[in-house]
Amino acid sequence: MAQLRAFESAKRTGRAIPEIVCFEKQADWGGQWNFDWRTGVDQHGEPVHSSMYRNLWSNGPKEALEFAEYTFDEHFGKPISSYPPREVLWDYINGRVERSDVKQYVRFSTVARWVEYDAASETFSVTVENVKTGATETERFDHVIVATGHFSTPNVPQFDGIATFQGSLRHAHDFRGAEDLADKDVLLIGASYSAEDIGVQAFKMGARSVTFSYRTAPMGFDWPNGMEELPLVTSFEGDTVHFTNGAERRFDAVVLCTGYLHHYPFLRDDLALSSPNNVYPDGLYRGVVREGSDRLFYLGAQDQWFTFNMFDAQAWFARDVILGDIELPSAEERRAHMDAWLARFAKLESAADQVRFQADYIRDLIEQTDYPMFDLDEVVRIFLAWKHDKQENILTYRDKVYPSVMTGTMAAAHHTPWLQELDDSLERYLSSPEPNGVERLVGDEAAAPVTTAVSPAAS
Template sequence: MTQRVAIIGAGPSGIAQLRAFDSAKKTGQDIPEIVCFEKQDDWGGQWNYNWRSGIDKYGEPVHSSMYRNLWSNGPKEALEFAEYTFDEHFGRPISSYPPRAVLWDYINGRAEKSDIKKYVRFATVVRWVDYNESTELFTVTTEDLKTGKTASSDFTHVVVGTGHFSFPNVPEFAGIGTFPGELMHAHDFRGAERFAGKDILLIGASYSAEDIGVQSFKMGARSVTYSYRTAPMGFDWPQGIEELPLIDRFEGSTAHFSNGVSRKFDAVILCTGYLHHYPFLPSGLALDSPNNVYPDTLYRGVASENNNKLYYLGAQDQWFTFNMFDAQAWYVRDLITGKASIPAAGDQRISIDAWLKRFNAIETAEDEVKFQADYIRDLIEQTDYPMFDLDEVTRTFMAWKNDKKKNIMTYRDKVYPSVMTGTMAATHHTPWLSELDDSLERYMAPVPSESVEDLAATEKAKSK
């Protein structure tokens, strides 16, 4: 059969795979037939924010965990595409921490320039993927959400680009069923405005808890409490934010913590992570792994040990994001086209075990960043993707962590130089803590048409 590649998902990972094939085509290489299935009406994955929470207009679960007023919580200089810079897209320096709409515009701009939309079937959800050992083909069953029609088609290769931040991990807490206030997982959080004047509890001590809590504080929450399982985040929190150990039990609106402290809350948000869950794959093909920076059973972090024609992009926990997806996609492209080859099963296992040994020796956050930088370097060295200074990106990550330690509420006002172009980011016209408008139009405006005081007055009026 002529090579046919199914790409599941048109978020940053799926778009990276499309870009990789398009890049090869532009150099005169033959590429396979490509079909990308995206269940939303547009691409962008998590960055394609939709106001619908729970169920979309087709009756499908909303897989995005995005929310209003989300700004990048890491420097854009650490995720910049090596072959499509922020300078090229925006034509002028912008700040290091853009809001969601600006990052979506950047992702969309690269994709539109590549003319790859023709490969994507939007509003089409993958229901099931099966593999026939005798024919060595995948049968991909999809549903067109606009028409309701189901269809099946055969492919030689499948690329899973759905990410792993869609299916919440929801632990049990004694008495939580008695809590009378608003209770949700971070996946269903869509904005902090409704928590103004309220006491909220966030269970978790990682990035989603940190950001949702800070966002809620910014939007006027009366108090924000974090409950940690292992260790506190330890930032110098402003008055009104505190960290307490794990919940012992709930009794109505009162949460009892393991150190004997009790607090009453109006809302509880479970920031307890996500599961690797692929409802469209049988168990023999689905990745089964904790969330970490090197999942087992993936050769070079992308090719399934169980079936070397099945690939995962972005299955790792991530320091690096967009440019790591690119490095992975370029390598997967070369595996599919035969420009690169996968070794025998025994050698795959030797490689995986070597990386796992390094992974298990990680002791600090800096070790983990360097580990992921080395992983990306290893992938890029196999392909023609532009190499970039991964050590400098690592230094940017460490500076970012240091800025957060100094002031968790103002780190987004810091600026860094681009690793790709050397351009120093611009200081944003409005400090993040005072900026209540996350639109692309206001962000890009050289002089805001509305003062911070006017914005605050507008938001206050809306909340009445």
């Protein structure tokens, strides 16, 4: 969607754009934000792309992902809270492109099967299949942009005895809601955002206990009673799980929050990116252009602090390379550029360092295109304040509000504290309901949001 919007932006200024075809496996666009209740495979036998689940709310402030050229103010016409649910964010990203004519470029329900590069003609042959009809065809293109993301193919580790586990067992990719975890003892294997969020969702929905298992370091939040962190799992024995510190616990449900793999089954190995999930994958010049092929581009291949606006910065850069407005340096110079950024990446010591690194990376991209520059340092400060808020209270940080970096508008308080809000629909979110009995009982003071003052010293 970012790439289509980038080409449309150029067209609006009178620049000639090439013929564009976007192959989209799903029946609608939105990527991860296009929620699907199915798990495993879809109705056509294709692997389900989305990892979204019911009652998922943004786990980072919307002010850190806001588009520079399409604000939340413009879309909703009023302030909204800093942590919207998934349906609201989908409405936002969909609204930007629905105001254009870029949908004409998309062939939905069409999956890429194979891509070959012909060095003699400097073109790609792309074979696709319409999953509704089964029809296949091959077309030739001058450039290919891989915009599939890398959070849809789960990494599933092996643990001794896991086949004997008698409760429910799934990867976070197949998690669709925490309602069935009520009154259960739940184990989350992992110590990153999926584990954190599914864990607090389980707590919110009434799990009896929530345990996190970490490999290298605990998340270290001030967990409420009923939530704890333990080191890595060593083995399963029926419904009992053993940990490296000698602890053992009984569980009813296990969710593997063990990350995702870069997986591009439609590309040869010399074209497919192979990388761990990090903020600067090797082999991509400026994080976008595939090494060894100046006609192949990747969007969103990095681990992400910034999201929507980073995808924009990358899409605008890829567009200008394709249009010839940015001339790529020699292969040797591109390699030297990557090495310099990789050397800097290797020195990062903290999450705050990674946030600043990614801000500088985005700034470097935007400075070369006409994408509107925004205050990246302010976004960094919001990220650091957000991290501080979570350390202060992992269950209430979503009730905080921040000002828009783009417009200065202060976010509105959601009408219901996140821990009490069980309806994530767009209609409920944008409504102004009367306080319920719980809210009347606790009073306005307990339900009042906290405006976050963002300080450069936050860490």
